[in-house]
Amino acid sequence: MHLSAENLAARRGEDLIFSNVSFGLGGGDALVLTGRNGSGKSTLLRVVAGLLRQEKGRVAWTGKDGDSDRPAGEASHYLGHRNAMKSELTVAENLSFWKTFLGDMAGGFGLGVDEAVEAVGLAGITHLPFGYLSAGQQRRIAFAKLLVAHRPIWILDEPTAALDTSADQLFAQLITAHQKNGGIVLAATHQPLGLEKAQEMRMTGFAGVSEGVWG
Protein backbone atom coordinates (compact mmCIF):
# COMPACT_ATOMS: atom_id res chain seq x y z
CA MET A 1 0.00 0.00 0.00
CA HIS A 2 1.27 3.47 -0.78
CA LEU A 3 0.05 7.04 -0.33
CA SER A 4 1.78 9.64 -2.45
CA ALA A 5 1.52 13.39 -2.80
CA GLU A 6 3.38 15.15 -5.59
CA ASN A 7 3.99 18.88 -5.86
CA LEU A 8 0.79 19.83 -4.09
CA ALA A 9 -0.25 23.46 -3.91
CA ALA A 10 -3.41 24.76 -2.25
CA ARG A 11 -5.22 28.05 -2.15
CA ARG A 12 -7.67 29.33 0.49
CA GLY A 13 -9.65 32.25 -0.80
CA GLU A 14 -7.20 34.48 -2.70
CA ASP A 15 -4.06 33.19 -1.04
CA LEU A 16 -1.73 30.42 -2.07
CA ILE A 17 -1.10 28.67 1.27
CA PHE A 18 1.69 26.27 0.22
CA SER A 19 3.24 24.84 -2.90
CA ASN A 20 5.61 22.01 -3.90
CA VAL A 21 4.61 19.71 -1.07
CA SER A 22 5.49 16.08 -1.82
CA PHE A 23 5.69 12.95 0.33
CA GLY A 24 5.34 9.20 0.00
CA LEU A 25 4.16 6.89 2.76
CA GLY A 26 4.04 3.09 2.77
CA GLY A 27 2.19 0.72 5.08
CA GLY A 28 3.21 1.30 8.71
CA ASP A 29 4.51 4.84 8.09
CA ALA A 30 3.48 7.99 9.95
CA LEU A 31 4.03 11.60 8.92
CA VAL A 32 3.49 14.36 11.48
CA LEU A 33 2.87 17.89 10.17
CA THR A 34 4.06 20.67 12.44
CA GLY A 35 4.30 24.43 12.02
CA ARG A 36 2.87 27.66 13.30
CA ASN A 37 -0.84 28.53 13.33
CA GLY A 38 -2.03 29.22 9.81
CA SER A 39 0.89 27.48 8.10
CA GLY A 40 -1.46 25.19 6.19
CA LYS A 41 -1.48 21.91 8.13
CA SER A 42 -5.28 21.55 8.16
CA THR A 43 -5.42 22.66 4.54
CA LEU A 44 -2.97 19.93 3.50
CA LEU A 45 -4.88 17.28 5.48
CA ARG A 46 -8.15 18.33 3.86
CA VAL A 47 -6.59 18.15 0.39
CA VAL A 48 -5.28 14.63 1.06
CA ALA A 49 -8.66 13.58 2.45
CA GLY A 50 -10.34 14.85 -0.71
CA LEU A 51 -12.34 17.52 1.15
CA LEU A 52 -10.62 20.43 -0.57
CA ARG A 53 -9.45 20.63 -4.16
CA GLN A 54 -5.75 21.26 -4.65
CA GLU A 55 -4.54 24.09 -6.86
CA LYS A 56 -1.79 21.92 -8.36
CA GLY A 57 -0.24 18.50 -8.01
CA ARG A 58 -1.73 15.12 -7.24
CA VAL A 59 -2.40 12.85 -4.32
CA ALA A 60 -3.23 9.17 -4.71
CA TRP A 61 -3.03 5.84 -3.01
CA THR A 62 -2.37 2.35 -4.26
CA GLY A 63 -4.02 -0.48 -2.36
CA LYS A 64 -2.60 -3.87 -1.40
CA ASP A 65 -4.48 -5.56 -4.21
CA GLY A 66 -2.75 -3.33 -6.75
CA ASP A 67 -5.77 -1.05 -7.08
CA SER A 68 -3.69 1.94 -8.14
CA ASP A 69 -3.98 5.71 -8.27
CA ARG A 70 -7.26 5.92 -6.39
CA PRO A 71 -8.33 9.13 -4.57
CA ALA A 72 -6.78 8.88 -1.10
CA GLY A 73 -10.02 10.01 0.51
CA GLU A 74 -11.61 6.68 -0.42
CA ALA A 75 -9.20 4.84 1.84
CA SER A 76 -9.09 7.39 4.67
CA HIS A 77 -10.58 8.18 8.01
CA TYR A 78 -10.52 11.93 8.62
CA LEU A 79 -10.64 13.22 12.20
CA GLY A 80 -10.92 16.99 11.94
CA HIS A 81 -11.15 19.72 14.57
CA ARG A 82 -14.84 18.95 14.88
CA ASN A 83 -15.97 15.57 16.11
CA ALA A 84 -18.59 14.77 13.45
CA MET A 85 -21.12 13.45 15.98
CA LYS A 86 -24.73 14.52 16.64
CA SER A 87 -25.16 15.93 20.15
CA GLU A 88 -28.71 14.71 20.58
CA LEU A 89 -27.97 11.10 19.58
CA THR A 90 -26.46 8.68 22.08
CA VAL A 91 -22.85 7.55 21.80
CA ALA A 92 -24.07 4.13 20.60
CA GLU A 93 -26.36 5.68 17.98
CA ASN A 94 -23.58 7.93 16.65
CA LEU A 95 -21.02 5.15 16.38
CA SER A 96 -23.55 2.68 14.93
CA PHE A 97 -24.40 5.25 12.28
CA TRP A 98 -20.75 5.66 11.29
CA LYS A 99 -20.11 1.91 11.35
CA THR A 100 -23.00 1.28 8.95
CA PHE A 101 -22.40 4.37 6.82
CA LEU A 102 -18.67 3.80 6.31
CA GLY A 103 -18.54 -0.01 6.26
CA ASP A 104 -15.22 -1.85 6.11
CA MET A 105 -12.79 -1.58 3.24
CA ALA A 106 -11.14 -4.77 2.01
CA GLY A 107 -8.24 -5.84 4.19
CA GLY A 108 -9.65 -5.40 7.69
CA PHE A 109 -12.61 -5.28 10.01
CA GLY A 110 -13.84 -2.58 12.35
CA LEU A 111 -14.54 -3.27 16.01
CA GLY A 112 -18.06 -3.50 17.38
CA VAL A 113 -19.39 -0.31 18.97
CA ASP A 114 -18.97 -1.60 22.54
CA GLU A 115 -15.44 -2.84 21.84
CA ALA A 116 -14.47 0.49 20.27
CA VAL A 117 -15.82 2.46 23.22
CA GLU A 118 -13.94 0.16 25.58
CA ALA A 119 -10.76 0.67 23.53
CA VAL A 120 -10.96 4.43 24.18
CA GLY A 121 -11.56 3.86 27.88
CA LEU A 122 -15.23 4.84 28.08
CA ALA A 123 -17.11 1.56 28.52
CA GLY A 124 -20.50 2.07 30.18
CA ILE A 125 -21.49 5.42 28.70
CA THR A 126 -22.82 4.39 25.31
CA HIS A 127 -26.43 5.15 26.40
CA LEU A 128 -25.67 8.85 27.05
CA PRO A 129 -26.34 11.57 24.48
CA PHE A 130 -23.03 12.62 22.91
CA GLY A 131 -23.75 16.22 23.95
CA TYR A 132 -23.68 15.25 27.65
CA LEU A 133 -20.02 14.18 27.49
CA SER A 134 -17.06 16.33 28.53
CA ALA A 135 -14.84 17.77 25.77
CA GLY A 136 -12.20 15.09 26.37
CA GLN A 137 -14.78 12.29 26.42
CA GLN A 138 -16.24 13.61 23.16
CA ARG A 139 -12.79 13.54 21.56
CA ARG A 140 -12.28 9.95 22.72
CA ILE A 141 -15.59 8.92 21.11
CA ALA A 142 -14.65 10.75 17.91
CA PHE A 143 -11.48 8.65 17.92
CA ALA A 144 -13.56 5.48 18.42
CA LYS A 145 -15.09 6.23 15.02
CA LEU A 146 -11.73 5.27 13.50
CA LEU A 147 -12.02 1.87 15.14
CA VAL A 148 -15.54 0.87 14.06
CA ALA A 149 -14.80 0.82 10.30
CA HIS A 150 -11.59 -0.32 8.64
CA ARG A 151 -9.71 2.33 6.69
CA PRO A 152 -5.98 1.93 5.95
CA ILE A 153 -5.20 5.67 6.09
CA TRP A 154 -5.87 7.77 9.19
CA ILE A 155 -5.80 11.56 8.69
CA LEU A 156 -5.80 13.26 12.08
CA ASP A 157 -6.03 17.02 12.71
CA GLU A 158 -4.92 17.87 16.26
CA PRO A 159 -6.21 14.51 17.51
CA THR A 160 -5.19 15.11 21.11
CA ALA A 161 -6.74 18.58 21.57
CA ALA A 162 -8.73 18.65 24.88
CA LEU A 163 -7.24 15.40 26.11
CA ASP A 164 -5.67 14.51 29.45
CA THR A 165 -2.31 12.73 29.67
CA SER A 166 -3.80 9.25 29.91
CA ALA A 167 -5.81 9.85 26.74
CA ASP A 168 -2.68 11.14 24.96
CA GLN A 169 -0.97 7.84 25.77
CA LEU A 170 -4.03 5.82 24.78
CA PHE A 171 -4.28 7.56 21.40
CA ALA A 172 -0.54 7.02 20.81
CA GLN A 173 -1.03 3.29 21.51
CA LEU A 174 -4.03 3.06 19.16
CA ILE A 175 -2.16 4.92 16.40
CA THR A 176 0.91 2.71 16.87
CA ALA A 177 -1.29 -0.42 16.70
CA HIS A 178 -2.76 0.90 13.44
CA GLN A 179 0.78 1.33 12.04
CA LYS A 180 1.76 -2.18 13.17
CA ASN A 181 -1.24 -3.52 11.24
CA GLY A 182 0.17 -1.86 8.13
CA GLY A 183 -1.88 1.34 8.34
CA ILE A 184 -0.70 4.81 7.33
CA VAL A 185 -1.03 7.88 9.58
CA LEU A 186 -0.92 11.53 8.56
CA ALA A 187 -1.38 13.88 11.52
CA ALA A 188 -1.13 17.59 12.29
CA THR A 189 -0.19 18.51 15.82
CA HIS A 190 1.38 21.14 18.04
CA GLN A 191 2.53 18.59 20.59
CA PRO A 192 4.52 15.36 20.24
CA LEU A 193 2.12 12.47 19.84
CA GLY A 194 4.63 10.00 21.28
CA LEU A 195 4.63 7.95 18.11
CA GLU A 196 7.52 5.60 17.36
CA LYS A 197 9.26 6.17 14.04
CA ALA A 198 7.24 9.12 12.79
CA GLN A 199 8.63 11.43 10.11
CA GLU A 200 8.09 15.15 10.63
CA MET A 201 7.24 17.68 7.95
CA ARG A 202 7.38 21.27 9.19
CA MET A 203 4.99 23.49 7.26
CA THR A 204 6.39 26.95 6.78
CA GLY A 205 3.57 28.50 4.82
CA PHE A 206 4.23 29.65 1.29
CA ALA A 207 8.00 29.40 1.78
CA GLY A 208 7.79 25.59 1.59
CA VAL A 209 8.55 22.75 4.03
CA SER A 210 11.53 21.13 5.69
CA GLU A 211 11.70 17.48 6.67
CA GLY A 212 13.18 15.74 9.66
CA VAL A 213 12.44 12.96 12.12
CA TRP A 214 10.14 13.43 15.10
CA GLY A 215 11.48 12.11 18.37
Ligand SMILES: Nc1ncnc2c1ncn2[C@@H]1O[C@H](COP(=O)(O)OP(=O)(O)OP(=O)(O)O)[C@@H](O)[C@H]1O
Ligand atom coordinates in the same frame (compact mmCIF):
# COMPACT_ATOMS: atom_id res chain seq x y z
N1 LIG B 1 -12.13 29.22 4.01
C1 LIG B 1 -11.04 29.97 4.01
N2 LIG B 1 -10.94 31.09 3.27
C2 LIG B 1 -9.83 31.84 3.25
N3 LIG B 1 -8.73 31.56 3.98
C3 LIG B 1 -8.78 30.47 4.74
C4 LIG B 1 -9.91 29.61 4.81
N4 LIG B 1 -9.65 28.62 5.67
C5 LIG B 1 -8.39 28.81 6.10
N5 LIG B 1 -7.86 29.92 5.56
C6 LIG B 1 -6.48 30.43 5.78
O1 LIG B 1 -5.58 29.45 5.32
C7 LIG B 1 -4.39 29.49 6.12
C8 LIG B 1 -4.03 28.07 6.55
O2 LIG B 1 -4.99 27.59 7.49
P1 LIG B 1 -4.89 26.15 8.12
O3 LIG B 1 -6.14 25.95 8.93
O4 LIG B 1 -4.57 25.17 7.06
O5 LIG B 1 -3.61 26.29 9.08
P2 LIG B 1 -3.06 25.35 10.24
O6 LIG B 1 -1.59 25.20 10.01
O7 LIG B 1 -3.85 24.10 10.30
O8 LIG B 1 -3.30 26.24 11.53
P3 LIG B 1 -3.57 25.87 13.09
O9 LIG B 1 -2.23 25.45 13.65
O10 LIG B 1 -4.02 27.19 13.65
O11 LIG B 1 -4.64 24.81 13.14
C9 LIG B 1 -4.66 30.45 7.26
O12 LIG B 1 -4.01 31.67 6.99
C10 LIG B 1 -6.16 30.62 7.24
O13 LIG B 1 -6.54 31.91 7.67
